[in-house]
Amino acid sequence: MSEPTTTGGTGGAAVARPTILEASGVTMQFGGLTALNDVSFGLSEGEIIGLIGPNGAGKTTLFNCLTGLYSPTSGTVALRGTPLPQDPARVTEQGVARTFQNIRLFPSMTAEENVLVGRHVRMKQNPLSSLLHGPGFRRSEAEAAERTEKLLAFVGLTRFSDELARNLPYGDQRRLEIARALATDPSVLLLDEPTAGMNAQETEATRQLIFAIRDLGISVVVIEHDTKFIFTLCDRVLVLVQGEVLVEGTPDEVRGDPRVVEAYLGAPPEEIEAQVNRVQVPGVQDNGAQDNGAQDNGAHDNGAEDNGTQDNRAQDNRAQRNGAPAEGGEQA
Amino acid sequence: MTATTERKPRHAAPPRASHGLAAAAGIATPLRVAGGLLTVVGAYLPWATFVLNQGPYPAQATLEFFTVPFGVVEYRLHLLLFGVAAVVLALAPVPAKGRILRAIGWGVVAVSVINGIWITAEGGGLGAITASDGAVAFGAVVALIGGVLLVVGANAPGLDPVPSWNWRFSWWLEWLVLLVVYALLLLLVAAVLTSGGQGSAANVYSGAVFVSFLGAVGGLLGALHASGLLGWVGALSERHRVFSVVVLLACALLLPLTQAGTEYWMTVAANIGVYAATAIGLNIVVGLAGLLDLGYVAFLGIGAFVAANFSGAAAARIGIELPFPLVMVISAVVAGIFGAIVGSPTLRVRGDYLAIVTLAFGEIFVRTAQNNIGGLTGGSNAIPGIPPVSLFGNDFNDALTIGGLELPPGVLYYVLIVLIVAAVMLVFANLKNSRLGRAWIAIREDEDAARAMGVRTGPIKILAFLIGAMLAGLAGAFFAHKTATVSYESFRFLESVTLLAAVILGGMGTIPGAVLGASILFVLPEKLREFSDYRLLLFGIALILIMRFRPQGLVPDAHRRAELAPETADEPPPPTSVPAVAGSAEKAGQA
Numbered sequence: 001m002s003e004p005t006t007t008g009g010t011g012g013a014a015v016a017r018p019t020i021l022e023a024s025g026v027t028m029q030f031g032g033l034t035a036l037n038d039v040s041f042g043l044s045e046g047e048i049i050g051l052i053g054p055n056g057a058g059k060t061t062l063f064n065c066l067t068g069l070y071s072p073t074s075g076t077v078a079l080r081g082t083p084l085p086q087d088p089a090r091v092t093e094q095g096v097a098r099t100f101q102n103i104r105l106f107p108s109m110t111a112e113e114n115v116l117v118g119r120h121v122r123m124k125q126n127p128l129s130s131l132l133h134g135p136g137f138r139r140s141e142a143e144a145a146e147r148t149e150k151l152l153a154f155v156g157l158t159r160f161s162d163e164l165a166r167n168l169p170y171g172d173q174r175r176l177e178i179a180r181a182l183a184t185d186p187s188v189l190l191l192d193e194p195t196a197g198m199n200a201q202e203t204e205a206t207r208q209l210i211f212a213i214r215d216l217g218i219s220v221v222v223i224e225h226d227t228k229f230i231f232t233l234c235d236r237v238l239v240l241v242q243g244e245v246l247v248e249g250t251p252d253e254v255r256g257d258p259r260v261v262e263a264y265l266g267a268p269p270e271e272i273e274a275q276v277n278r279v280q281v282p283g284v285q286d287n288g289a290q291d292n293g294a295q296d297n298g299a300h301d302n303g304a305e306d307n308g309t310q311d312n313r314a315q316d317n318r319a320q321r322n323g324a325p326a327e328g329g330e331q332a
Numbered sequence: 333m334t335a336t337t338e339r340k341p342r343h344a345a346p347p348r349a350s351h352g353l354a355a356a357a358g359i360a361t362p363l364r365v366a367g368g369l370l371t372v373v374g375a376y377l378p379w380a381t382f383v384l385n386q387g388p389y390p391a392q393a394t395l396e397f398f399t400v401p402f403g404v405v406e407y408r409l410h411l412l413l414f415g416v417a418a419v420v421l422a423l424a425p426v427p428a429k430g431r432i433l434r435a436i437g438w439g440v441v442a443v444s445v446i447n448g449i450w451i452t453a454e455g456g457g458l459g460a461i462t463a464s465d466g467a468v469a470f471g472a473v474v475a476l477i478g479g480v481l482l483v484v485g486a487n488a489p490g491l492d493p494v495p496s497w498n499w500r501f502s503w504w505l506e507w508l509v510l511l512v513v514y515a516l517l518l519l520l521v522a523a524v525l526t527s528g529g530q531g532s533a534a535n536v537y538s539g540a541v542f543v544s545f546l547g548a549v550g551g552l553l554g555a556l557h558a559s560g561l562l563g564w565v566g567a568l569s570e571r572h573r574v575f576s577v578v579v580l581l582a583c584a585l586l587l588p589l590t591q592a593g594t595e596y597w598m599t600v601a602a603n604i605g606v607y608a609a610t611a612i613g614l615n616i617v618v619g620l621a622g623l624l625d626l627g628y629v630a631f632l633g634i635g636a637f638v639a640a641n642f643s644g645a646a647a648a649r650i651g652i653e654l655p656f657p658l659v660m661v662i663s664a665v666v667a668g669i670f671g672a673i674v675g676s677p678t679l680r681v682r683g684d685y686l687a688i689v690t691l692a693f694g695e696i697f698v699r700t701a702q703n704n705i706g707g708l709t710g711g712s713n714a715i716p717g718i719p720p721v722s723l724f725g726n727d728f729n730d731a732l733t734i735g736g737l738e739l740p741p742g743v744l745y746y747v748l749i750v751l752i753v754a755a756v757m758l759v760f761a762n763l764k765n766s767r768l769g770r771a772w773i774a775i776r777e778d779e780d781a782a783r784a785m786g787v788r789t790g791p792i793k794i795l796a797f798l799i800g801a802m803l804a805g806l807a808g809a810f811f812a813h814k815t816a817t818v819s820y821e822s823f824r825f826l827e828s829v830t831l832l833a834a835v836i837l838g839g840m841g842t843i844p845g846a847v848l849g850a851s852i853l854f855v856l857p858e859k860l861r862e863f864s865d866y867r868l869l870l871f872g873i874a875l876i877l878i879m880r881f882r883p884q885g886l887v888p889d890a891h892r893r894a895e896l897a898p899e900t901a902d903e904p905p906p907p908t909s910v911p912a913v914a915g916s917a918e919k920a921g922q923a
Contacts, residue, residue: 067784092786100784106777109770117774121786123767127795130766131759137766144767184786 017044020219021096021188026065026075028058028243035061037243038075043188048210048220050234050251052227054263058243059223060101063190066221067091067098079188093121097186099177101193101223107166111176114165115151118183119144147183155179155209171202178209182218189213191222195229207233227264231255239263361422363485364433367478368418371440374475375411406541407443410548411475414440417555418482428492431558437482439551443544444479448472450540495560498567506568507575513565514576518583522590524549528859530596539860584750588743598742599814600858605749606632606811607854609756611834611846613803616760618832619841619889620769621796622776623678624687626828627694631801633701633823634670635663635808640715640818641708647715649707656721656813663809664802671801675794682779694828701820714819721748721813728813745814752810756803757843763799764841772796773841826868830854833875839885848886 021043028036036058043049051059064070066077068084068091077084084091097118106114123144129137152158155175160168168176174194181189191210195203203226210233214220224230230237231251239247239254241263247254254260414436421429421436501509528541556562569576588598614628642662644653654662677689704711720729721744728744763769771792774782783789812818830853838849853871860867878886 069780069784087788088780088783089786089788092784098784100781104778104781104784106774106781108777109773113770113773117770117782117787118785120767120771120774125767127763127768127799130768131762133762133766140767180785 017046019043020045020080021066021221022078022081023062023066024076024078026062026072026077028061028065028070029073035243036065036072039240039243039245040075041238041245041248043219043221045187045219046214046217047236048214048222048234050230050237051221051223051240052225052230052237052254053240053246056242057240059240060192061243062240063098063192063221063223066190067096089121092184092186095185095187096190097181097184097188098190099174099181099192099194101196103170103173103177105165105173105177105180108164110162110164111152111157111168111179112145112148112161114176114180115148115183116144118180119147121184151179151182154182154212156205171198174198174206175209178213182213186218189218189220191220193223193225195224195226203229227255360430360485360488363481363488364422365419367437367440367481367483367485368415368420368422370478370481371411371415371418371475372478373415374444374471374473374478375408375415377471377474407447407544407548408471410443410545411440414443414548414551415478422485426559427495428558428560430486430489430491431494432555433482433486434491435554435558436551437479437484437486438554439548440475440479440482442547442550444472444476446544446547447540448476494558494563497560497564499564503572506572510565510568510572510576511579514579514583518586519590520549522587522592525592525597525601525855530858542855542859581750581754584754585747588739588746589737593740593743595741598740598746600855602742602745602749602810602814604851604854605746605753606807606814607831607834608847608850609749609753609807609810610804611831611838611850612753612756612760612843613800613807614831615800615835615841615843615846616763616772616803617796617800618835619846620764620772620776621793622772623675623793623796624683624690624832625674625797625800626687626691626825626832627674627697628690628800628804628831629823629827630694630697631667631671631804632808632811632827633697633818633820634667634801635805636812636818636822637701637709637715637808638663638666638805639809639812640710640718643718643812645715645718647710647713647717656809660806660809664805667805667808668798668802671797671799672794674801675797678793678797679790691825694825698820698824701823709820710818711820714817714821715812716817718812718816718818720816721745745810749810749814752806753847756806757847759799759803760843768792768795833871837875837878837885839888841889842885842887845885845887845889 019042023042024040026036026039027034039058039062041049051062053059061070065072065075066084068086068088071086079094079096082094084094084096106117109117123140125137125140129140149158149161152161155178157168157172157176157179160172160176165173165176174196178189178191178194194210195206198206207229210220210222222230222233231254234251237247237249237251237254238245239257239260246263247257247260249257418433418436418440421433426432500506524542524545527545528538530538553562587593587601592598592601610629610632613631614625617623617625617628639659639662641648641650642652642654642659644651674690674693678686681689700706701709702711709715720727722728723744726732726744728748729741730744731741732739732743771782771787774785774787775789775793779789811822815822831850834849834853835846836849837845837853838847839845856871857867860870
């Protein structure tokens with residue numbers, strides 16, 4: 001579609017800071033479907049990067065690759081120059097924590113216990129001391145409990161500490177997920193749509209929370225559809241379209257970039273015509289590939305599914321515009 | 333003046349109540365009183381008496397025939413007490429009496445239905461209503477109506493939440509209360525265990541008496557829970573946790589001094605202990621880590637066969653005799669190794685598929701043992717003649733006399749299994765409240781999220797299998813010496829299913845649940861010899877009913893209770909009930 005553009009000059013300060021997380025050439029294929037194609041970016045210490053793009057652009061797939069849930073088909077992810085292992089548990093140990101797009105708390109555990117599970121990786125407690133409850137055990141439990149209390153206070157959930165996670169209000173569940181991720185003492189935090197389904201006030205509170213997390217020295221990557229939220233939060237924004245980095249730059253640069261507008265709102269009419277002409281010949285073939293993709297991905301993953309829907313949607317758009325060009329023009 | 337002001341809030345209390353409900357509330361008290369009175373009348377009406385006699389119906393020509401149908405003992409005494417209590421409660425100002433009466437009503441229904449069914453099946457049918465007809469079930473019908481009226485009357489005005497009491501006394505008084513409660517618990521357990529006597533061809537009604545007694549005890553405990561007293565005692569035992577544990581252990585060890593102190597009951601109790609320990613081990617795998625294991629009894633079998641082979645029994649392939657404590661350790665380790673082997677597919681296999689893998693393992697074990705592959709299991713000849721455990725030349729089988737106290741044969745085995753079960757409980761409780769236990773629960777809740785939180789799910793799942801299997805192996809070593817014969821027949825699929833049912837029935841993830849479930853499921857067959865043909869049928873029906881009406885199990889985990897019982901979720905959370913439960917668990921453990 002278009003070349004990934006790296007717009008340099010993300011503000012002098014950011015450039016001066018060392019890179020903590022670096023993805024280079026990450027490509028992820030599911031069968032014949034390419035969910036991510038040669039994605040590269042670097043995250044500096046204390047930086048907040050926003051990841052935006054239409055549904056199915058591969059944002060969550062990228063997160064899964066960064067955290068070891070997927071092994072990228074090619075490309076590497078490195079934390080402070082060391083390649084990350086292909087195992088979520090060990091990635092978390094190294095200091096990359098995440099939240100999930102569809103909240104994945106431990107529903108039948110209390111808020112406190114959820115955060116305690118996050119402490120798992122940092123607790124010094126082997127099975128034998130778990131069994132015997134010796135002084136070492138008590139020390140580590142006390143440390144974990146203290147840390148948990150602080151984290152719950154940090155995200156403002158102290159009053160819910162003994163409540164089952166499933167019973168928390170929606171927004172608080174998202175907050176609890178963040179507290180749980182923070183409990184692993186990450187140096188990089190990946191937030192997947194942290195404000196989905198929130199009202200304006202809650203969104204604002206989340207923004208402040210993310211700033212506070214950044215101030216703890218933790219670098220943050222945020223996936224979000226709310227572009228206003230992203231543009232007012234992030235130091236840098238990556239626009240991912242169909243598995244490729246379309247634009248990268250400061251919020252101002254990205255906001256003004258016509259390609260971003262195009263990716264989100266559709267191309268101006270004359271370009272659509274051009275596109276339709278370009279696509280129509282191999283159209284039948286395309287369809288076949290898409291169907292296969294859609295079936296496959298049901299079996300294994302989100303990212304691929306998103307891609308499938310995305311393609312279908314693009315196709316719908318095309319059809320619609322062919323049928324009613326006036327309307328299409330109006331939209332654009 | 334004061335009277336009216338006091339009354340107002342009482343009337344205003346249920347403003348949500350519609351007219352229909354208000355009308356129902358008006359007739360609630362008469363309904364309750366009528367139910368109580370009918371229950372009393374039912375207790376005094378003639379009933380078939382062979383159940384009472386635990387034997388054949390008296391000959392119609394004898395005088396006994398005319399007196400016995402009216403004798404108010406056993407279940408009729410229970411009904412009488414329930415009826416009187418219901419009448420008193422219906423008229424007395426007691427908080428949340430609706431729930432108490434409902435529990436009593438269900439107790440009455442249970443007792444009447446159980447005895448009524450027995451009388452109908454064994455006697456002349458429900459139509460026979462006079463003493464001279466030969467079989468008398470009329471009392472059952474009247475008492476049943478009384479029970480139904482009680483339940484309806486209790487439910488009519490809507491139920492209040494269970495009250496929670498916050499009485500506090502000085503520590504010695506609280507200790508005294510706990511002592512009394514635990515002593516009563518001991519007596520209750522002994523009474524339940526021995527009620528109906530030993531089921532046999534000569535005592536075919538033991539099942540009726542036992543089940544009826546269970547129904548009555550259920551009604552009683554339900555009423556106590558509804559009154560908030562159980563919750564209060566639970567809070568009390570939580571405040572004095574160490575004291576409670578010590579006293580409960582002591583109570584468990586005192587069981588041989590009650591009416592259960594005979595060789596037969598000691599054996600039954602020891603068997604229950606074996607399955608309780610195994611069920612707790614299974615509870616780690618299923619209840620905590622959420623890994624369904626359908627072949628778990630194999631680990632009990634492995635422990636038993638290992639112990640048999642190191643026991644010096646003539647039939648054993650390995651002719652070495654090792655001291656029992658060492659044998660226990662070896663059995664546990666070997667079972668644990670097999671546990672890890674069986675658990676290893678969990679790295680790749682999840683959910684239903686894992687259940688099938690474990691099912692297959694259980695079958696492989698049974699077939700291997702049956703065909704004596706490797707010559708370690710004795711095949712269909714089993715391994716007989718395993719010598720009893722002995723200490724200082726004193727066989728654990730023998731009767732024991734301490735001072736002037738004569739203890740029944742097998743009492744030492746009983747003491748040993750109580751200690752083993754206590755140790756297993758300690759392992760379970762300590763692990764559950766640790767980093768490892770939280771990791772298990774996290775895996776049960778959401779395995780992917782657990783991995784994303786840094787839990788290395790593979791080793792931790794295998795550890796669940798390993799530790800669970802070790803506990804079963806430990807119980808197996810005891811089992812081998814206690815029963816003296818180890819045969820593959822004790823470790824078949826049905827036993828695995830029963831253990832799983834015990835865990836689910838009792839309440840997943842809790843110690844008392846596993847112990848209570850194991851006790852019920854392994855005592856019932858002893859009592860219901862008469863119904864051995866229908867045992868599985870009844871067992872299945874009972875499980876279906878429990879899963880439908882109490883999916884969280886008899887003694888649910890605090891979390892699971894909130895999850896599965898929305899009705900009770902809005903009650904004030906009883907932080908207390910967990911310890912109480914721990915108490916009753918240990919109690920049941922000794923049973």
